[in-house]
Amino acid sequence: MSAETMPVAAGSEPTAVDYAVYHSQAIFTAEQENIFRGQTWCYLGLEAELANSGDFRSTHVGNTPVVVTRATDGTIHAWVNRCAHKGATVCRSLRGNQADGAFVCVYHQWAYDATGALVGVPFRRGLKGVGGYSKKFNMAEHSLERLRVETFGGLVFGTFNPTIAPLDDFLGPVMRKYIQRVFQRPVKVLGYARQFMAGNWKLYSENSRDSYHGGLLHLFYPTFGIYRQSQESAGLVSDEGYHTVFIVSKPKGDVHYGSFGDEANREMQGEAKLQDERLLAFRPEIADDVGLHIQSIFPSVVVQQIQNTLATRQIVPHGTDRTELVWTYFGYADDDEETTRHRLRNLNLVGPSGLISMEDGEAVELCQQGTIGAEGKRSFVEMGGDDVRPSYAPMGMDENSVRGFWKGYLGLMGNALADLAGEGRA
Amino acid sequence: MSVAAEVAQVAQSAIDDFNAAYGLCLDDDRLEQWPNLFVDDCLYQVIARENVDNGLPAAVMYCDSKGMLADRVVALRKANVFPEHFNRRLIGRAVITGAEGDQVSAEASYVVFQTRNDGETRIYNAGKYVDRFDLSGGTVRLKSRTCIYDTLRIATLLATPI
Numbered sequence: 344m345s346a347e348t349m350p351v352a353a354g355s356e357p358t359a360v361d362y363a364v365y366h367s368q369a370i371f372t373a374e375q376e377n378i379f380r381g382q383t384w385c386y387l388g389l390e391a392e393l394a395n396s397g398d399f400r401s402t403h404v405g406n407t408p409v410v411v412t413r414a415t416d417g418t419i420h421a422w423v424n425r426c427a428h429k430g431a432t433v434c435r436s437l438r439g440n441q442a443d444g445a446f447v448c449v450y451h452q453w454a455y456d457a458t459g460a461l462v463g464v465p466f467r468r469g470l471k472g473v474g475g476y477s478k479k480f481n482m483a484e485h486s487l488e489r490l491r492v493e494t495f496g497g498l499v500f501g502t503f504n505p506t507i508a509p510l511d512d513f514l515g516p517v518m519r520k521y522i523q524r525v526f527q528r529p530v531k532v533l534g535y536a537r538q539f540m541a542g543n544w545k546l547y548s549e550n551s552r553d554s555y556h557g558g559l560l561h562l563f564y565p566t567f568g569i570y571r572q573s574q575e576s577a578g579l580v581s582d583e584g585y586h587t588v589f590i591v592s593k594p595k596g597d598v599h600y601g602s603f604g605d606e607a608n609r610e611m612q613g614e615a616k617l618q619d620e621r622l623l624a625f626r627p628e629i630a631d632d633v634g635l636h637i638q639s640i641f642p643s644v645v646v647q648q649i650q651n652t653l654a655t656r657q658i659v660p661h662g663t664d665r666t667e668l669v670w671t672y673f674g675y676a677d678d679d680e681e682t683t684r685h686r687l688r689n690l691n692l693v694g695p696s697g698l699i700s701m702e703d704g705e706a707v708e709l710c711q712q713g714t715i716g717a718e719g720k721r722s723f724v725e726m727g728g729d730d731v732r733p734s735y736a737p738m739g740m741d742e743n744s745v746r747g748f749w750k751g752y753l754g755l756m757g758n759a760l761a762d763l764a765g766e767g768r769a
Numbered sequence: 770m771s772v773a774a775e776v777a778q779v780a781q782s783a784i785d786d787f788n789a790a791y792g793l794c795l796d797d798d799r800l801e802q803w804p805n806l807f808v809d810d811c812l813y814q815v816i817a818r819e820n821v822d823n824g825l826p827a828a829v830m831y832c833d834s835k836g837m838l839a840d841r842v843v844a845l846r847k848a849n850v851f852p853e854h855f856n857r858r859l860i861g862r863a864v865i866t867g868a869e870g871d872q873v874s875a876e877a878s879y880v881v882f883q884t885r886n887d888g889e890t891r892i893y894n895a896g897k898y899v900d901r902f903d904l905s906g907g908t909v910r911l912k913s914r915t916c917i918y919d920t921l922r923i924a925t926l927l928a929t930p931i
């Protein structure tokens with residue numbers, strides 16, 4: 344690598360990150376190895392998407408295409424969607440059910456079972472003594488590349504790493520507690536939305552851990568005079584800094600949104616009034632007062648409950664400046680029709696068109712555009728301190744969780760960043 | 770021409786005219802007029818085709834009253850932050866799929882092109898409208914419009930209604 348193209352991100356620290364991390368192809372490549380195929384568990388999907396044997400879903404780990412399946416014995420498997428013959432994409436659908444349990448590559452019809460094992464090769468012995476593979480050809484050596492799979496709550500995770508500790512340890516007790524909060528009872532998928540941002544995946548990872556921007560970028564609440572000053576809030580960060588959960592409780596007592604306006608700070612109180620308040624109605628359905636729960640699991644998923652919306656947001660990095668966000672919306676399996684309709688109404692708040700969330704897509708792109716040509720310059724992440732604390736309350740005037748993300752990221756990438764910079768100097 | 774055929778022809782041209790006006794209303798940024806194209810007790814939703822095909826109900830916009838449409842517009846004007854853009858939509862001729870008195874259902878393909886500050890015009894959203902119209906009282910208004918989009922990847926975000 345030449346000195347001109349060399350990323351100089353080795354000087355980054357959690358409070359000051361070299362903008363090269365959003366633009367460098369070398370860093371992006373190193374992230375695939377060190378983070379997504381490294382010492383992490385990556386979100387693959389929901390167990391609810393794999394309700395029946397034969398169900399499958401195409402997904403990604405980093406930029407690697409992966410398929411997650413439920414086999415005939417009920418176990419969940421994941422494999423790289425790359426034929427062991429010539430590398431073709433094996434499974435070409437986003438999701439479905441492979442009733443006979445076989446995934447057949449269309450190119451030369453090598454067939455794999457749901458576990459990724461090669462189970463059939465056309466003309467393996469040739470025909471009438473002509474062609475075919477040698478006697479040494481062993482099907483067991485030509486399976487699809489498999490991931491280790493574990494589940495927690497209703498979430499399915501996979502890892503390429505053979506030695507990483509179990510998923511439970513990777514998540515830690517605090518994250519497990521909050522995942523269980525959302526997945527307190529069986530869920531059902533309500534649908535998907537996919538949002539494509541011309542920005543780096545880490546800009547979104549920071550965004551979902553950034554409580555500072557909440558009431559400043561997203562002006563929906565203050566515009567309609569529903570700024571909620573009396574809320575209790577906290578941001579909790581896991582040990583290595585990887586994961587974060589933000590929790591905001593609704594004001595005690597009356598849950599009718601109209602009362603929030605009275606408590607609002609005058610300057611934050613808007614002129615406008617909602618014509619249809621049902622959009623915002625909140626029906627507590629978990630045994631607490633939490634109206635907002637945003638949980639960022641390193642490196643690639645956010646679990647959320649905002650009012651009565653439930654969703655995962657999977658971050659798929661397709662390139663340094665191409666990031667896909669896959670929203671999977673769900674409700675509880677025992678929801679009646681009216682409850683589902685209420686969730687659909689609440690969903691106006693979130694997603695690519697969300698009244699309190701659409702701005703995040705724009706923020707990601709603005710930071711990507713603004714940092715072009717800024718390699719060697721660094722961000723300033725010192726709101727609320729320069730350390731990473733396990734808990735910060737109330738939240739909103741700090742970047743504690745963003746520093747946590749960078750602490751975890753730099754821990755995994757540190758050597759790679761130093762090596763890249765070292766090569767550049769050489 | 771039979772009475773039924775005559776009614777159908779009137780509905781056809783009324784709905785095509787309506788759709789052309791609907792498109793220009795949004796493309797000319799007359800957002801405040803947009804809710805008036807619906808009856809009070811309406812349903813407007815923008816939903817991914819992958820959801821519709823799989824029987825899944827989640828939409829990215831779901832407004833089941835005219836008030837909610839107006840709230841969307843106020844939010845767009847005063848609260849939401851999004852890239853500056855112009856939309857331009859082409860709406861195909863409507864296909865009438867059913868009629869009962871003044872209530873007519875129809876479908877039409879659409880494409881929304883979007884131009885941002887960089888000046889490039891991109892295909893932003895393609896799909897079809899699945900509609901129920903109320904033609905009573907000599908006016909055409911939407912009882913429901915479901916925008917089923919093929920463009921599964923929404924570029925950046927979706928602010929202006931489809």
Ligand code: FES
Binds near residue numbers: 426449450452
């Ligand atoms: S590439 Fe898959 S069978 Fe040949």
Ligand SMILES: [Fe+2]
Binds near residue numbers: 699
């Ligand atoms: Fe945000």
